[in-house]
Amino acid sequence: MRIGRKQIMLDTSWQELANCLGVDPDLFFPERGASTREAKEVCKGCVVRDHCLEYALANGEKFGIWGGMSERERRRIRRSRSVARQAQPGVAASIETA
Ligand code: SF4
Structure with a gap:
């Protein structure tokens, strides 16, 4: 079964399996220019990393480390997916309605 965009946006059950449970949340929201290395280390072995990302x-999270990626890295993914959708409009339509 394919997971639709709405399901991803609403389902947070994956958070129960997160490596970062009990870890100081500030680690995942570093000050501008501060290191993200420690947070990414926590994410490295996380079994729900893909789901987190x-x-x-899906929710347009603009700040913090999610799925082991920084804001900048997530922006890059959003851009490349957008380019891919524009290149294949039929695929984009099926993604948007899933
Ligand atoms: S990928 Fe990182 S931020 Fe996401 S749930 Fe896992 S440990 Fe937490």
């Missing part, structure tokens, strides 16, 4: 992308 897709959740952040």
